[in-house]
Amino acid sequence: MKGTPSKGKGARSLSHTYCRRCGSRSYHIRTSICSSCGYGNSTRFRPSQSRKVKQK
Numbered sequence: 712m713k714g715t716p717s718k719g720k721g722a723r724s725l726s727h728t729y730c731r732r733c734g735s736r737s738y739h740i741r742t743s744i745c746s747s748c749g750y751g752n753s754t755r756f757r758p759s760q761s762r763k764v765k766q767k
Contacts, residue, residue, distance in 0.1 A: 730738040733748035749756025
């Protein structure tokens with residue numbers, strides 16, 4: 712069988728919507744956390760602090 716029935720319709724529903732805190736379209740609806748700023752948690756998400764420091 713070929714076509715849509717065998718391959719499925721794919722991701723038709725939205726997984727991300729606009730964030731209330733930062734305004735970017737990265738607020739995950741099911742998990743209720745923004746991947747950009749971390750809204751949904753009390754503390755703000757800062758990617759620079761989560762990175763490991765390079766060894767000298």
